[in-house]
Structures are given as C-alpha cells and as structure tokens.
Amino acid sequence: MSFRISACVMAASLVLAGGAMAQDAASYPQRPVTLVVPYNPGGSTDAAARLVGQSLSEQLGQPFVVENKPGASGVIGTEFVAKSDPDAQTVLFHTSAIGIHAAFNQNLPYNTTDDLRAVSIVAGGPFVLVVNPSLPVNSVEELVEYAKANPGVLNMGSAGLGGSGHLIGERFQEATGTEMVHIPYAGGGPSQVGLMANEVQLVFDTLTATSLIKEGKLKALAVTSPERWADLPDVPTIAEAGYPDSTVTIWVGAFVPKATPDDVVEKLSGAIASAVADPIITERLFAVGMTPTGSSPYDADVTLGADIADWQALADTGLKID
Missing domain, CATH: 3.40.190.150 (Bordetella uptake gene, domain 1)
Structure with a gap:
C-alpha cells in the first residue's frame, strides 16, 4: 500500500515537474x-x-x-x-x-x-574617440602624428580588458602604426573619470560621453560609425578622418x-x-x-x-x- 502511494506521489511529481519545464509560445x-x-x-x-x-x-x-x-x-x-x-x-x-x-x-x-x-x-x-582637452590635438590626423612622435607615451583607457572599447583601440593602433599603453578600468564611468583626470589621454567610449563632450570636459575627434551621429554633427567619422578600417x-x-x-x-x-x-x-x-x-x-x-x-x-x- 505504502509503495503504491509513493509511486503515485512520484508519478504526480514527475507530471508537475514536466508541466513546469514544458514551455511553448502559447x-x-x-x-x-x-x-x-x-x-x-x-x-x-x-x-x-x-x-x-x-x-x-x-x-x-x-x-x-x-x-x-x-x-x-x-x-x-x-x-x-x-x-x-x-x-x-x-x-x-x-x-x-x-x-x-x-x-x-x-x-x-x-x-x-x-x-x-x-x-x-x-x-x-558607434563608439566615439575622445581625448583629454589638454592633449594638443584637434583631429585624428594630429593624434596619429603625436602618437607616432611619442611612442608608448599616450595612455589609452577602456572600460575593461577585452571589451569593445579596448579592442577598437587595438585595431586603431594597428591601422595607424601607433603604440600606446592600454589602461583598463572597471567600467565605462571610471574610464571617463580617468580620462578627465588625465590618467589616460584617450578612450574609445560609448556615446554616454556625449554630455561630457558638449560640456567641454572631453574632446571628441571621431565616431566609429559609417555615418556621423546626429547628436554630434560636427564630429567626423573615423572613415572621414582617413581610417575606414576602424569603422565599427x-x-x-x-x-x-x-x-x-x-x-x-x-x-x-x-x-x-x-x-x-x-x-x-x-x-x-x-x-x-x-x-x-x-x-x-x-x-x-x-x-x-x-x-x-x-x-x-x-x-x-x-x-x-x-
């Protein structure tokens, strides 16, 4: 008797479990x-x-x-x-x-x-290439010239090791033949703070940086999209700046x-x-x-x-x- 009850309970449990696991669009x-x-x-x-x-x-x-x-x-x-x-x-x-x-x-x-x-x-x-306002460059071309004249001097920040901003920066260095020091931060916010404090001189950032750009706290050199970003109409694309391979x-x-x-x-x-x-x-x-x-x-x-x-x-x- 006890076996039959246990078996019934087990069977009911399996039915209920199966019902809970079953999932369809309806x-x-x-x-x-x-x-x-x-x-x-x-x-x-x-x-x-x-x-x-x-x-x-x-x-x-x-x-x-x-x-x-x-x-x-x-x-x-x-x-x-x-x-x-x-x-x-x-x-x-x-x-x-x-x-x-x-x-x-x-x-x-x-x-x-x-x-x-x-x-x-x-x-x-897109991402946007932003630099500390104190860096004496006003275009991607000037940034590349500065980096080539000062290999290993510029610190490039990112929101984290192996993240999109880091890899876009690495691709940019490969395309431009420049050498920079990567400094990863624990997130996009900390990397923006580090850039404003001049701990790093440039970051490929998300467009959450737009307000800081408009306030003059960061300087935008290019966006990585195929077209200009509507909220930053004066900022050229990276392709317009001469580096279409960095479009992403x-x-x-x-x-x-x-x-x-x-x-x-x-x-x-x-x-x-x-x-x-x-x-x-x-x-x-x-x-x-x-x-x-x-x-x-x-x-x-x-x-x-x-x-x-x-x-x-x-x-x-x-x-x-x-």
Whole structure:
C-alpha cells in the first residue's frame, strides 16, 4: 500500500515537474523572467535591458526583471545563462563583446555558438574617440602624428580588458602604426573619470560621453560609425578622418540557452522588436547612444557570426588580451 502511494506521489511529481519545464509560445512566459546583464548597473547595456524589459512585462504579462551579474568582462553572467534551463526564463543581454570573447578566449566556460542562440540584435551604435582637452590635438590626423612622435607615451583607457572599447583601440593602433599603453578600468564611468583626470589621454567610449563632450570636459575627434551621429554633427567619422578600417559599431543583443524551442525564441524576438519600435523607447535608446534594431533570430545569428570572424582576424595577428 505504502509503495503504491509513493509511486503515485512520484508519478504526480514527475507530471508537475514536466508541466513546469514544458514551455511553448502559447504558455511563455510562465513566471517572471530574469534578464541577465553581465555588467554593473548604469551602462548602456543595463539601460537597454531595463527599457526593453519594462515593455516586455507589459506585452507578455509577466515581470521581466534585470539582474546584474558582472565579472570577467561579461563571462560570469554569460556562463550563468548558457547553463540555465532552455526555456527563455533566463535571458542574456550582452554587447557585441560576446564575439570578442569567442575569438580571443579559448578557455571560456561555455561555447558561444554551441551553448547560446541569438534572439535579437536589440540596438546598436558607434563608439566615439575622445581625448583629454589638454592633449594638443584637434583631429585624428594630429593624434596619429603625436602618437607616432611619442611612442608608448599616450595612455589609452577602456572600460575593461577585452571589451569593445579596448579592442577598437587595438585595431586603431594597428591601422595607424601607433603604440600606446592600454589602461583598463572597471567600467565605462571610471574610464571617463580617468580620462578627465588625465590618467589616460584617450578612450574609445560609448556615446554616454556625449554630455561630457558638449560640456567641454572631453574632446571628441571621431565616431566609429559609417555615418556621423546626429547628436554630434560636427564630429567626423573615423572613415572621414582617413581610417575606414576602424569603422565599427557595437550592439546589444539578447541570447538564450541553445536548446530553447524555436517558437519561444520567435515570440520573444517579436516582442523585443515591438518594444524598440516604441517611439519613447527609441528616444531613450538614442540618449544612451544607440538606435533600435529589433532583428530576427536569423539575422542576429548572422551578425554574431560575422563579428566573431571579424575579431578572429585581429586575434590571428597574435594580439593577446588576457
């Protein structure tokens, strides 16, 4: 008798567990969703996740709650999502630095393309090359001339070792034949403070630096996008400055564990596209230096693959970031 009761209880438990694990587009999301941002609060990725998360909550009827899991330049938060249940209840909001890690780090605790699948490229935007106002240069050409005349003298700051700003700076040095000293900081805010204090003389920064540029606290020499940024119309592109190979845009993307069902991924991707199409969210994304994308999962996969290949070409030059 006791065996039959135990067996029934076990069977019921398995049915309940299976029901909790089952996830399809019709039932998604079944409970609050965690949006993992692998960086500290306050950056553009965090801002994008919070903006989109609020809209997703309204569209899909469950809270989408941002959880910051910083560390190891984004690797800790990414690993957490890669090893989560494949039900889109845990979603990664990461930058295009995820492709940098795939190209440069052979010892990641996950395989970027085997363990994760892209849901959407949420938004994207350029970096801006900013220098301390005391540096006696007013253009990219003058910066290159100064750096060549003073090899190893200029300190180039970044928001972290192996991040997008760091690698864009390394690519710029390769393109210009210059030699600078890389100084990584623990985030974009600290790198801006270091630049204003002249601890470093230049940074490839996100457009969160726009207000500091307008206030004269930083001097902008170029943006890395193919076109000029509307909020900084007098700042030339890096291509206009003579270095088209340094043209690069960064993006924020959404990712889930690889085995997440296709229909769930499509539903989440569509909801993200609807979110970033909202004029209010578009305006707020622009304020942190991004324009909305809201791509399909297929297009997001293509973008990620192209980025990994692009950064792999730089890694193949022998550059080490660890």
